[in-house]
Every structure is written in structure tokens, then in C-alpha cells.
Amino acid sequence: MTAQIASFFDAATGTISHIVYDKPGGYAAVVDPVLDFDFRSGRISRAGADRLLAFLAEQRLTLQWILETHAHADHLSAAPYLKRQAGGRVAVGARIVEVQAIFRRVFNLEPAFRCDGSQFDHLFQDGETFRIGELEARVIALPGHTPADVGYRVEDAVFVGDTLFMPDVGTARCDFPGGDAAQLYRSIRKLLALPDATRLLLCHDYPPAGREPAWCATVAEQRAANLHARDGVDEAAFVAMRQARDATLAAPQLLLPSLQVNIRAGQLPPAEDNGVRYLKLPLDAL
Template sequence: MTQRPEVTGFFDPRTWSIQYVVADPATGKCAIIDPVLDYDEKSAATATAHADTILNFIADKGYTVEWILDTHPHADHFSAAAYLKDKTGAPTAIGEKVTEVQTLWKDYYNWPHFPADGSQWDKLFADGETFRIGNIDARVMFSPGHTLASITYVIGDAAFVHDTLFMPDSGTARADFPGGNAGQLWNSIQAILALPDDTRVFTGHDYQPGGREPRWESSVAEQKAKNIHMSVYKTEAEFVAAREARDRTLAMPKLILHALQINTNAGRLPEPEDNGRRYLKIPMNLLEGAAWDD
């Protein structure tokens, strides 16, 4: 019998992100996936409203947090992993290829002494590695393409794919960030679509096409039949051509240079300087050639 975790999504309209609490109802054990630390780029202020909402939900349910999981270092929001680890004591985890992202970005930020070894997390998952949430079996699938480090968590009958597949009416994720690759993205999506048809698919963003209400759950069968990219582009070459053409028209996420210095450090904010303030570091003219917003 397929194990079916209880999945609760929390939508952040500022970044169109979905955060998840994934629980084994039988044991009350749970994991938090891709939590958001609130950040206002205009004032550079941070807050913990979304993370605290998750903590309150977990407290109300009487759950115990076993894992704080990120699918990759996000380019459009700050991870709340460090904050939630401080509050719950639960270990943080991400895929082991995060070291490749760290190596790339430590050069961009001119951080010669930054440890690009993944030691900022408690656990680095290998491809195919298994773990448990309560009594529910979980495993890790590497899903590169959107980033070098992207992974999918398959927890019981649920797959958390984040920036790989979106809802069927929104298609697939971009592959033009540093380290991204549309061909790798195609292969990663094929592996996800090879899961059983009734596998529940939970995406990490929803951009509400046509102004509809936010949605984040579909199935492998729905994705194969209705995804506006995967139901149309039947070969890798067709997909790559279409994905790359689309990506050339997209502006960079407004927080990419803010977020990667936080998220390659497991959600830790920069250390305060001698005046007690924290400072972000923004490399200028790094992402040349990207489209500009009007």
C-alpha cells in the first residue's frame, strides 16, 4: 500500500512561493520543505511572519519537526532554514551538489575564504539516498537543470519538485541561471514523469496565470497529459529550443543577487560588521545579457 503523507502548503504572494509541511499522521513527525524568510528589497528589512505561521501550524497540530529541507539554493527568496533550525533544533538538509553552486557563487561574490563544502547544512543528500519522516519512506532524486543542485524529494506518494515542473497551465522552470541547462532539465523532468501516474506533484511556485487562485498540487498523469510544455514538446531538442527561446525573454529574478549569498549559506544572514549592522554584497554587471523589465 502506498504511503500517503499529509501535505499542507503555505503560499507567499510576495515571491509566489509555496512552503510545505509534510507529516506522517500516524506518528506526528513532519518535515518543512523550502521555507521562506521574509525580505523586503526596498528597505532591506527581514521578518519571520511566514516561518512563524508554519511553526504555529506545527504547534497546533502537535507535530515534531524531523527535517528542514531545501530543494536547492533559491534565487527569488531567502531560505528560513537557519531560523527554523534555531527554533526547532531539527537538522537542515539539501542535495550534495550544492557544493557546485557554492563554488560558482563564491567566485561571483569574491569570497575566497567561504567554505564551499556544504558544511553549512547538517545533511547533504546523495542521489537515490533514502530517509524517513515518521514511518513514511522518502528518497532523493537529483533534478538538475534549473540549477546545478536541484533535487526532488519523493515522500510516500508525494513528489516535491520545486523549480522543475510548475502547474500544468504554467509549464516548466527556466534554465538560464548560472549553472542551469535546458537539456539537463528535460532529463530531470523525464525522471519525474516516470514516477507512478498517481504520484502527487507539488511545485514550489505558482504565478497564477490569468489571475486564478494559487494552486500547487497536480499528479504525474496530469502533468503528462496537460503540461503546456511537456504535452507539446515530445523530444529533447524541441523542448530545449523552446525553453531557451523563452528564457531569453525573461528578466532575472529581482532578488537573485540578494538571495544567493544567503541561500548558499543555508539561510544564514551575513555576520554583523563592527557597527552591528549586516550588509549584503551585490556584484554589478555580473548577469550581463539578461532581459530587462520594462
């Protein structure tokens, strides 16, 4: 059976959420759903997630999984909202516990916050297989951007998170706590060792002027043309490039709101005694 894929671009964050399913009327997984968040007002909305729900309803799909490729630093996850509306299990790579431990300290989170991944319904191990209806999926550990990054291989497609971007954009940054450029290089080479026709489905696109957003490139296309990691670029050259480039990059606008929500599997912080939820902005901590 060939995996069917629908992709949804969020212009505000440059994020692509994907729905992969076996057939109309069958079973689906949502990969990397976005919760709309206005940083200036602190207001949350759900138009992007509602687009995903509308597609699921239109295709009469049962939502089986909500898959996070990592704890995102540029958007809040809509996983809890999707789960409340349509069901499904929220899952991420097992090394999320390392990311939780790092950012529990950064945000000085409440004592009840646990760094054991229990906020998620399932923690995937490298190489683990699972099913999306009649489709078989396999987890690929892809550390580097963060320790917990994973890809999800379904038939001839791999959902690679932030590991790779379109060939004319390059690769993800590695300067967040726990990131490692050498590990990212090895993760990329793992992906580029797959058959040439394998489709790599991306989590972000930041298109150069004159190009429309895109989110799929084959292994062959990445090997031939990726700006940072094409064939012929060795690990030492990649690490030197990545470290020099990362030193020039500003923090993502939603870095601090996103991480303290996404390490909770998308749940917002608990309400305080006035009934209001608050996000923290640690000063001079990163």
C-alpha cells in the same frame, strides 16, 4: 502510512512551502521555507515562517528535517530561524557545492566561506533514503534549473522544487549559472515516468489571470497538458523553446540577495565591525 501534507502560499514571491508529516503528534519535515525580505528597506521579518511554526505547534509535531530543494534565487530561506525555534536538520542535495563555488566567485565572498556544503547539516545523494517519523522518503536528483536541484519522494507525493510548474505555466528557467535545459528535460522525464497518480508538489505558482494559486498536479495531468513538457515534446524542441524563452526573462527581483544567503543554508552574511550585516550587489557580473 499515507503522508499528510499542509501547504502555505507566499504571495510576495509566489512560493509554496510544504509541511509533510506522518500523523498529528508525530514527526514532520518542512520543505522550502520562506524568510520575508523587503528589498527596498533591507528589512527582514518572519511572518511566513511563523505560520509554519504555528501549524507544527497546533499538530503537536516534532520538526525532524528542513529540506531545501535547491539554492533558491527568488526568496531567502527561513531554515535557520525554523531550526532555532523548533529544531530539525537543514538538508539539500550534495551538488550544492557546485553552486557555492559559482557564487563564491560572483560575490567575492569572505575567505572563511567554504564551498563544501558544511553550512548544511546534511547533503543528500541521489537515491538516498531517510525517514520522517514513520514515513520513508527518497531523494531524486533533478538537475537542470540548477545543478543541485533535488526532489523528495514521500509515499505517493514528490516535492519537485522548481523543476515543474502547474501545467498551464510550464517549467523552470535554466539560464542561471550552472543551469542546463537538456538536463532539465531529462529530469522532467524522470518525474513523468512515475505512476500516473503520483502527486507532484510544486515550489512556485504564477497563475494566469482568473486562476487561483495552485501547487499540486498529478503525473498524468502534467504528461497530458504541461505547456512546455507534455508528452510528444522531444528534447530538442524543449531545449530550443527553453533557451529562446529564457533569453526574454528578467532576473528575479531577489536574485542577488537570495543566492548569497541561500548558499549559506539561509544564514545571513557575518556582521561587519559595526555590528551590521550587508548583502552585496555585484555590478555587471551576471
